[in-house]
Amino acid sequence: MLMDKRIGMNACQKFGELLSELENCDEDVQKQKIEEMIGAMDDMDREELNSVLMKELFNKINKMMEEEKISIGNSILLLKSVGYCRVLKYLYSTRFDESLLRERFEKMINDENEKKKEEKDEKLLDDLCECFLLLHENISREFASICARYLLKVALKREESDDIQSEVEMALLTLSKIDFEVNVEKELYLKEIKEIIKYQKEHHNLTRLAYQSAWQFFLHRLVSDGSLEEEIENELDFVKEATRELEELSNGVDWKKKEKTKKEKENIFVIERWCDAINKLIDVERSLNVEEYIKLIRCLVALCRAARGNEQEIMEGCMNAFQFMSFSETVGVGVFLKEGVVDLVSEEMKGQTWKDFSVSYCLRFFERLSNGLKRKTDYEDKEKERKETKRRMFEKMEEEGYEGFITSAYEIIPFMNESYFSHLPFLIEDYVVNL
Incomplete structure (x- = not known):
């Protein structure tokens, strides 16, 4: 009844x-x-x-x-x-x-x-x-510290039963909610979280959400403690792990279908969290392992093309990653040209309705690439490479009619959400490459 x-x-x-x-x-x-x-x-x-x-x-x-x-x-x-x-x-x-x-x-x-x-x-x-x-x-530091101590004990459980795996996933997901603004004492978590990640790399005992959550918790700590870079990048190979996880998760989604299965929705949710984690690392760290980052860039380009049209959050997460990467002097403009990022961002701008805030990511990306190409170097080989990349970038922008898109954007921007564009420069010349 x-x-x-x-x-x-x-x-x-x-x-x-x-x-x-x-x-x-x-x-x-x-x-x-x-x-x-x-x-x-x-x-x-x-x-x-x-x-x-x-x-x-x-x-x-x-x-x-x-x-x-x-x-x-x-x-x-x-x-x-x-x-x-x-x-x-x-x-x-x-x-x-x-x-x-x-x-x-x-x-x-x-x-x-x-x-x-x-x-x-x-x-x-x-x-x-x-x-x-x-x-x-x-969440206060006091309660974050109390809870982290108990939840890490749960996360360290090794039994492979469904019930235990569910407990471990919930504990790690909860820990990932402790934001970067909350300072948790290193002695409360460092040994344990490294052990969890290393054990997963060898035994693959965690669910994908649990593994991502372990990394999310760890990366939140990096924001307030830069000394963790060594463990995250070199000892635990974050970029390599993130790339592998993204590729495997992406392969588990039929991107062309609008209606996704429950498992596909779970994969998409974890992909979005990996994109967020990648952005947190890149925003903090500037000394990048070029070889691993190039593989990550290829992965993100492929992910963008697969998700385009159906999963805007993933698109925006990837675009945000590209604009953060464009800060780096290690991953140069030539990499973005060669790996198809410039093509992808140009295509994204052409497809915009000028209502989507991802336009601001595109503009920021090109502004930073333009700035990068203006930086001269005293090393003859590097300077020659910079000039050649600048020429190729100029030709690409001419070919795409990119300056016209910038002009169109700046006619519309005053009527758009100011919070997305207030941080951008107002001179069109800042976004284009001139020989």
């Missing part, structure tokens, strides 16, 4: 109806309803999920916990799933931060953490930390 009542409801309505029924049933029925709520969240898009994850929702769950109308196990099942869906749908929201439930979880974590070792319920601590970090946006 209850199921009949929900026939014809959309996912948001179904979620709300199930929530209203939670406090009036026993634990087993409650768990069944929560499973249905999780299914409803899976069916929602980002905007729909945002519309149901209100401060009132978290306060209601807090009240149910206070009045013992929901068990701690069921509340964790629901909240962990809410957090997981938020991450997968890239939903930013501070509703949990503002709720009474956030205060409850902070107290529960502190109380359990302060117990003597033999009295601690570490499984409960793991669950509380996952719920807290997955739902919280403005």
